[in-house]
Amino acid sequence: MLTTADKPDAPAAIRVDLGAIFVSLELSKSTRLVTSLSPGSEKMSRHTVAGGDIASLLACFAEMRQKVLTREGKLYSLVVIQEVGLDGFWIGRTLNKVGWIENHFVEAASISVPRRRRRVKTDRIDGETLVRTLLAWKRGEPRVCSMVKMPTPEDEDRRRIGRERKVLVAERVLHVNRIKGLLFCQGIRDYAPLRRDRRVRLEELRTGDDRALPKHIKAQISRELDRLELLLEQIKTVEAERDALIAEQTTSASPAAVLLGIRGVGSEFAAILHSEGLFRHFDNRRQVAAYAGLAPSPWQSGSINREQGVSKAGNPRLRTTMVELAWLWLRYQPSSRLSCWFKDRVTQNGGRFKKSMIVALARKLLVALWKYVSAGVVIEGAVMKSA
Template sequence: MLTAVDQSEAHAAIRSDLGVIFVSLELSKSSWLVTSLAPASSKMSRHSVPGGEIAGLLAVLAELRKKAGSRLGQPHRLVIIQEAGLDGFWIHRVLNREDWIESHVVDAASIAVSRRHRRAKTDRIDGEALVRTLMAYHRGEPRVCSMVRVPTPEDEDRRRICRERKALVAERVRHVNRIKGLLLSQGIRNYEPMHRNRRERMEELTTGDGRRLSGNIKAQICRELDRLELLLEQIRAVEIERDRLVASSANDQPSSLAMLTSIKGIGPEFAVILDSEGLFRHFDNRRQVAAYAGLAPSPWQSGTIDREQGVSKAGNPRLRTTMVQLGWLWLRHQPTSALTCWFNERVANNGGRLKRATIVALARKLLVALWKYVTAGVVIEGAIMKAT
């Protein structure tokens, strides 16, 4: 029987007469592995570049092109693939500046792998798998993988506002919970670190057995309050920047941010998340919109088995979470809209059950409706607009 390495070498002789040099990049912090397959060749070559040295990578790619050109008598373009990961998109942007390079970024989860319980995994095997995936994609095979639509630096920078605020709020929750936990261990339950009189209340606290707070635990809580107050200032600064972005978009006509904030129930935070995380992209149809947010259904059909597994959760998690939250707010602020009536009727038919599953379906419908509203100006049926 052939080992995994023998099988890898045996299957390396694949069709390579497509007129380009296929290259895959396996990126890590310490090194970059370059795997290539030239035209009229049956063997993949590998080169290692120290991690982060883009000049060394370009030199290796130029040498690959030079060798293939001297052997075949004419220069060939390089088609390069890399997985979306820690390095972001800066390598892709540098490679695309060269007119002899065509770069792609692939969603690693969309590449088919062995379904064995213990599959072999090395950078060498992954590099070869990426090359084969790239060749199939270049031949036009459908659904062989999902290529990432790389955002522009401007679009990528706009995301930072809402993402930073979310990280700061999560850190604020951790500090508040830590302060409350420390005080609860002393029998104190009625202290709110988020109140403005947090410092004055700290001096008045007494433990459950009637003592003043000890020196060390009081000092620890005060240091937690220092970090909490710094977080509050940073959150306030991010929110000011967010509001400035929304206000500046009001002068642009038509502006997706201005259109979103004109709907009752959608504030600046949700509008910025919807605009920067999803609605700034181009979608061909409503299915692509739902799939990008991870709200598309996942059927399981085989023979007589036919059931739904719920939403795929394969898309943008921030957009998906926001849409579910917006679904609940939509029921409160848009009670007469067609979507709210559909939700109430669906829940009533189920006897008041399955609200959580139905709200996800409402989130999917609402996202599609907002996409149509922003791109084509189709007003959501029955939606209440804010007073100008």
């Protein structure tokens, strides 16, 4: 028989002296699962609220406070956590207007989960996990999760221009490829849908076996050209809005206006760099690289010590833009220190690993641009545009 000393210690009870009501929101299109842990209770409570009904959600929060007031004789505030997702930030902005609610957004991928082959995942488990994560984060445990800083409505709206243009350009590529594919099966290879004489050229086309273009495929291509021309007009409109926004910010010395002074940086690059990353505050260069997903991800365990490449855990639009800008930097800034560093490293490797080195150049270039925008540190060897 086991003595009292031999018995395993019982699991520690959940702290009840929390000083606040901790709440997690598991959001979906139809419903919201509200999981809460209140002072004086060791059991988590769950409530279901209709999706999009913010009044019912606030009423649920008020009912929680009233129950705790009846049980403890004290009115507690709420600390709420939710994942960044489809609902965006409008719920958080609404909750922040209430004086007794403290709202936080968390990056879902930063929360630790069991690594079993088939882990159990339900909304109930996720809600409890969010509450425990919030408790650990409020206690000050390091690296327990990554909280997301909620952007202002102005900063969030500024992103729309660059993101819409990217969607429109992708649709333009689809229509161009579809037209070329339709003509390729007829033996026509030299048709350019983006040329201004595309309509005239369509009437003059002859198939590979010297026949007139069949009427049905010709009609289909005409409709594709209608959609393509609409996209071209929309792209021009979006680019005009982008240029007007940058022109408005020129007098205030915004990051977009400052970046335009560097040779090789155009309006699109300057707008994306500003709206997707450089409008934020960073404490050091590691945070800059991590936000763009360009930070290294080593794998070290025992005798294993190797690099897995960049983490790709940050903003994908900013990362893609920086890789494109790195290639252009070599063309327009060949005498800069960063370009010379790239050429030396590639030469040492016998001309190999250019793709790996261009990613490293993109990381260094992003840090250099951040220093230039935030602190005015000029990039060594960089050529500025003439007035």
